Amino acid sequence: MIQRGTAEIVPIEDLVHKLRRSVATGQPLRLKLGMDPSSPDIHLGHTVVLQKIRQLQDLGHICHLIIGDFTGRIGDPTGKSETRRQLTAEEVHENARTYVQQVLKVLHPDRTEIVRNADWLAPLTFSDVVRLASVLTVARMLEREDFQKRFQENRPIHIHEFFYPLMQAYDSVHLHTDIEFGGTDQKFNLLMGRTLQKEFGQEPQVAVMMPILEGLDGVQKMSKSLGNYIGIDEPPKEMWGKVMSIPDDLMPKYFELLSGVSVEELRHIQAGLRDGSLHPRDAKMRLAKELVTRFLGAEAAAEAETNWKAVFQQGGLPQDIPEVRIQPGPRWLVKALVELGLATSNSEARRAIEQGGVRVNGERVADVNAEVDLRDGTVLQVGKRRFVRCRA
């Protein structure tokens, strides 16, 4: 059960040992998850790890959720986003608040302890840091894939980036962590925790790594900055729609990592997808229903489902179209689109019309010079999914 859906557990024997001992002594294990407070929303990619932790919590173990308010100042080195904006204390605080609220939709509220690593990292003195750093060698640091890559390609690696894994590892020392969770991309950091804990005479933590969930594009990992994510706080219709737009190939993985269905059921679904007896679209609908229900409630799910079917299977209008107040009367269509926020500039509006993407009350209008008489209830549409209803 614990292994289901995981990518790798290092080392598995230690995990077994820790679990056994916990059962014997009644002493819960100390789990740890660090989160980056740079953005306030969590998405399905995060929930993969969170759900795993939840399982352990349901067995009585406790989790420290670390708000990386100190490590966030550096940012986990990815090589990509080299310059990361420094967040102000207020921003971090604000992000953390919504973060926690969302995270607790998945984690067990009573067995989750929220901590901030600035509490123990900020007071460290330079000599403390030097002592920490002396444990490691540059060669060891360069084992890390992205460092190695950048080193070989002669791209810059900043010294302070080396401190990120170190700090994360020190979090484990400070919290006496038994098991740390993360994505497979966290492997180096998680193992660093073991190294440092040993250095401090502690029993090393177990690293549990979960697969990385690809986002809507089906290729890159789900992340806010790539804009390919499904947030757990999104409007039901949004969430439903996004699930439906996931590439088919990802369905087996999505079910495995996100769905709560039983193992037999999971196998059944995956087999169905493979041999074609289960239409990918139906699999997605099922997943969409499960996810929207879990995060937003059954009612929201039902509504989202009805809406989706109406709009996309029957090609109708969504039930609740955004409404915009207008001054009724005729005007140039191009201007109307801009006024209603369906285009950001006249040029863009003009293009949309020329390309046949604009409909007024369901009628396609392809004449750039067209006039529209906006009245209460007039519906304008650009593309397949952007609608606005006028309100006088």
Place this chain on the structure above:
RNA sequence: GGAGGGGUACCAAAGUGGCCAAAUGGGGCGGACUGUAAAUCCGUUGCGUAAUGCUUCGUAGGUUCGAAUCCUACCCCCUCCA
């Protein structure tokens, strides 16, 4: 401290006096096909009721009939040597 390379549109990357509002690829957007999937194809991607129009190529000046392209100063980034 020394030497060299570079800053171009959302991103990457060409262009090195006029043919440049700026190749090409990615991304985005619109259309076709579909299942709001993928793949594919077509169109489009600064602004502008469009005009031999306006504003864009790190910043500020200058040369020129004319500059992303030449000159000067400044800012920023990277690499190598020490």
